[in-house]
Amino acid sequence: DVKVTQSSRYLVKRTGEKVFLECVQxxxxxxxxxxxxxxxxxxxxxxxxxxxxxxxxxxxxxxxSVSRExxxxxxxxxxxxxxxxxxxxxxxxxxxxxxGTNEQFFGPGTRLTVL
Amino acid sequence: xxxxxxxPQSLIVQKGGISIINCAYENTAFDYFPxxxxxxxxxxxxxxxxxxxxxxxxxxxxxxxxxxxxxxxxLHIMDSQPGDxxxxxxxxxxxxxxxxxxxxxxxxxxxxxxVIP
Numbered sequence: 001d002v003k004v005t006q007s008s009r010y011l012v013k014r015t016g017e018k019v020f021l022e023c024v025q026x027x028x029x030x031x032x033x034x035x036x037x038x039x040x041x042x043x044x045x046x047x048x049x050x051x052x053x054x055x056x057x058x059x060x061x062x063x064x065s066v067s068r069e070x071x072x073x074x075x076x077x078x079x080x081x082x083x084x085x086x087x088x089x090x091x092x093x094x095x096x097x098x099x100g101t102n103e104q105f106f107g108p109g110t111r112l113t114v115l
Numbered sequence: 116x117x118x119x120x121x122x123p124q125s126l127i128v129q130k131g132g133i134s135i136i137n138c139a140y141e142n143t144a145f146d147y148f149p150x151x152x153x154x155x156x157x158x159x160x161x162x163x164x165x166x167x168x169x170x171x172x173x174x175x176x177x178x179x180x181x182x183x184x185x186x187x188x189x190l191h192i193m194d195s196q197p198g199d200x201x202x203x204x205x206x207x208x209x210x211x212x213x214x215x216x217x218x219x220x221x222x223x224x225x226x227x228x229x230v231i232p
Contacts, residue, residue: 031218042224102208106158
């Protein structure tokens with residue numbers, strides 16, 4: 001089974017702190033994604049990566065950056081956390097397989113609270 | 116921005132009843148339509164998916180109905196059970212070989228389903 005793990009389930013940080021959210025997948029997937037999930041707003045794509053060292057902005061990249069130095073690891077960075085970044089953060093991965101289904105496999109999420 | 120509009124936002128169904136969630140899309144290049152199921156404290160997981168060359172796909176109690184001309188698709192849960200209580204997301208993407216960005220999924224905003232005994 002594909003496994004996507006996230007470094008923390010719950011995280012509490014203070015305004016202005018630099019925050020690192022880590023995601024690791026064990027299925028050699030090319031694509032990795034970071035979403036945030038807020039009530040009534042669904043899943044919104046922050047950044048994604050389709051290869052090592054490659055990154056693309058999603059719908060809401062402002063205030064975030066990402067790093068992908070290894071294929072299995074994709075990090076989300078909040079350079080200076082703000083209270084409006086309090087949210088559930090979900091990481092996902094997928095693979096480009098011939099005739100594939102474009103299925104994304106999600107981690108359990110990190111609930112970040114910024115005080 | 117490509118959108119997928121999902122309704123209703125929340126749904127309460129009696130045990131044994133039929134749950135119906137609807138989605139509509141605008142981009143005619145979409146050709147893969149999955150539904151994801153998310154239980155509290157968990158990440159979403161693929162439930163069922165359809166391509167537009169068929170009008171219906173059934174897996175157990177879950178059925179996707181697809182209307183290409185209306186650009187709409189829906190999830191039907193037959194004989195709904197309390198264990199089906201979860202948040203459901205519809206999504207859409209272009210074929211994975213269509214070009215750059217096609218591996219993205221555009222998600223609806225979700226429907227919170229509660230099945231009461």
